[in-house]
Amino acid sequence: MEPIRTHEAQKWLNEFANQPLYIHLETTNGAYASHVNESFFSAGAYIRNAQISYEHGKIAGDGPYRIGLKMKIGWVYAEGLTHFEKDEFGRLLFAGHGYDGKLAVALELSKTPFE
Numbered sequence: 001m002e003p004i005r006t007h008e009a010q011k012w013l014n015e016f017a018n019q020p021l022y023i024h025l026e027t028t029n030g031a032y033a034s035h036v037n038e039s040f041f042s043a044g045a046y047i048r049n050a051q052i053s054y055e056h057g058k059i060a061g062d063g064p065y066r067i068g069l070k071m072k073i074g075w076v077y078a079e080g081l082t083h084f085e086k087d088e089f090g091r092l093l094f095a096g097h098g099y100d101g102k103l104a105v106a107l108e109l110s111k112t113p114f115e
Helices: 006-016
Strands: 021-028 044-052 056-060 065-071 074-081 083-086 092-097 103-110
Touching: 006 056, 006 065, 006 083, 006 092, 021 074, 074 103
Parallel strands: none
Antiparallel strands: 021 044, 021 103, 056 065, 065 074, 074 092, 083 092, 092 103
């Protein structure tokens, strides 16, 4: 993955708009760290292979970035994104890595289900 280039990322978001897609969205702040420090509050969210279609996707910020996907009846939103790529399967992949290099958030869009 490479650091996000907003112009290219926005172009790809525009190309994926208004079509059925599968989404993978995951956040974590170190869910497994609580076994090391009992006072550490861990939180996360995970969704995979839900079908969505968005009318408009927008990347914003100065880095780390945030992406909002406007659907007919709501929004999907991810923030803290730092890296992206379009992989060999044509999937649009975004990731946010913390200052320690660990994955904190992933937003991925695909025309076919994720395995």
